[in-house]
Amino acid sequence: MKVLLGVTGGIAAYKAGDLIRMLVRAGHHVRCCLTDAGSRFITPLTLATLSGEPCFGANPEYHEWRPNPRVEHVDLARWADILAVVPATADIIGKTANGLADDLLSTLLLAAECKVLWAPAMNRAMWGHPAVQKNIAVLLGYEHHVVYPASGVLACGEEGTGKLASVEEVFEAIGALGSAPLKQFTGKRVMVTAGPTHEDLDPVRTLTNRSTGRMGIEMSRAFRDAGAAVHLILGGELPAPWGIDTIRVRSAEEMLNACLALWPDMDGVCAAAAVADQRPERFEPQKVKKQDAPETVVLLRTPDILAALSNARTHQWMLGFAAESENLVQNATEKLSKKGLNAILLNDISQGKGFGDHDNCLIPITRNGPGGALGPVPKNQLAREAVAWFANHLEINPLKD
Template sequence: MSVLQGKTIVLGVCGGIAAYKAAALTSKLTQAGATVRVIMTASAVQFVAPLTFQTLSRHHVFVDTFDEKDPSVVSHINLADSADLVLIAPATANTIGKLALGLGDDMLSTTLLATTAPIWVAPAMNVHMYANPAVQQNMQTLLSRGVRFIEPGEGQLACGYVGKGRLAEPEEIMAAVERHFQGEPGRLKDQRVLVTAGGTLERIDPVRYITNDSSGKMGYAIAEEAVRMGAAVTLVSGPSALPAPNGVEMVRVQSALDMREAVLSRLDTSDLVIKAAAVADYRPAVVAEQKIKKKSDSLTLELIKNPDILQEIGTLKKHQFVIGFAAETERLDEHALDKLNRKNCDLIVGNNVSQAGAGFSGDTNVVSIYDRNGLVEALPIQSKKDVARKLLELAADRMPTIAGNSDVR
């Protein structure tokens, strides 16, 4: 049975020549068992008639906010509440801008404001429009709120230009939607997942310490997504302002030594270990019992090396599937692959933290995922939740403890 069987997908169609592809997408989604409710903007009907989508979806098509077809409900609220997924394809620069600004002046934009379902956006526009800083900023804003994007393709555009901006093909969009629903609870059922997150705090004295910029957002997103996919999750976190994700066993630690003890004591009972924490490489050799007083113009601290937790996991692992992170500022491929091999990881996630959208404290990330054969996948800028979902899907495909993958390492 199709993973789309019984799902309700609200499809927003915006005004552009790519609207004809949305008709093919509607047909594919409907044939796969989804209930497709189409909302067209006023501009979209200039390209494709609503009757086309009504025939393909076998449902009324919505254009005018005030054209209430069922007096027992308010249409845009009913559509928003019924959706398992809201998909905008094609999405114009105008609709992306309205969604980013929170505007609601037509049927589609009011529905988008009212829904709590995941929102996916498939842009289609001229190459220069797509690259415009205002459009890019609006997409960045939406990414930070958890909206997912299906990247446009490159090639000949209707306007005559050649470049990025062509709506993804219906088959590509369909495959992405199916992958989304395949990632629902059950993919990691009965798997025990251990995640580390945040930075560590290394004391100098009772009021001072050494730490780093890690916010914990990446690790917390991984823990949250793993719970959603059915796993039993333990999250070992350094100091973080983030609330504990629902459904996880939360273990709060401070120092690298604390984290090492918490992780190694749980290693044998874990199936998947994802070490997203930014552990301090060094700690003060001596921790003063009292506050160090300011007595001179300089102060020298002796630092000693912390244990390498990921290295120990790689040495001790038996059945566990291990994923590490490599935060770099240069030569990402080289450094990430070297770390993967030295520390006996199954996958490693590399990101250049100096790159826009990929820093510690932001809500987005730009990562490349590697195995022993090299690059597995390079992910464009997207929310950390989306990165987490993709990483867990890759892990589920490769883990030997999941049925059907006994020969995969």
């Protein structure tokens, strides 16, 4: 992919170097355009060296190189598959939202017909200012995309929202926008559940399981990259992926409520969460002292989320996951028919497999029986293969009205 990276005059400009390295390492072709103010924070030489291309900029000495004797701001804008401004100052955001073009980057931004991504970074009061928020809303109205700033201690020493999102998140957003996806789920609204749930005994003690949520998060990314508008209902601690509307939940009950609220507007669900099957009968509002701790705890069944969705189903498809440690295919097939799923992805978790960051493999099962195994490959690739397989399955077995 051809990435044109605009770098503007903020402290976070130094992070552009890390981003270029990640992009180049991933095989992307990167060219940089640096504003005058940006060149006070990072040198054109750094950007040129890391990208392996001359660095373009407002200062004439930085844009002598031309691919041909044509018009640079148009040529460069046409060259790019995506124009990402990282970091983006309040100034460049304001200029573009108002149609101003007084240097190369702002001119490129108006000339661009490719996807445009903004990664703003500024002081928290600047970011919260209604003028900046209004400008961001204008850019979103032009179908530009935003990687929102993070919260924390800012370079100025103040605390709040305004620091550049992590380089990893910006990298993901560029990849997601620029990928040439299969787009089988374009226009579809897909709900994905992921992660463990926590069933609390008291404010410090909890019942949970070994799921991290990685596989479900990768499924949500794969559906997003296949064109779907994805709603992720997420338990656990992993960060939410870019471009996915994420609701964080803790308990099975919270997950159920979030799912039921979304369900009527969805086209389907991919249920990858490891929902706790039981919860303590009682939640103690104060921490229980060691000497008062009971030796036995009464557990109650948590709500069955898939069964509830199945009961409330009108037109939606349902894709489930089965984590099984024995009688793998038989148990997964039983779950498939009991819950009325369109398909189920069987995850073999015997001997600790399937958890965490390792490569994984899945066996897709439909009412016609198991198909060929997907993987073992890293979970991000596995999720893409699973979504492609499922799209194919839905095509062969379209939903009945």
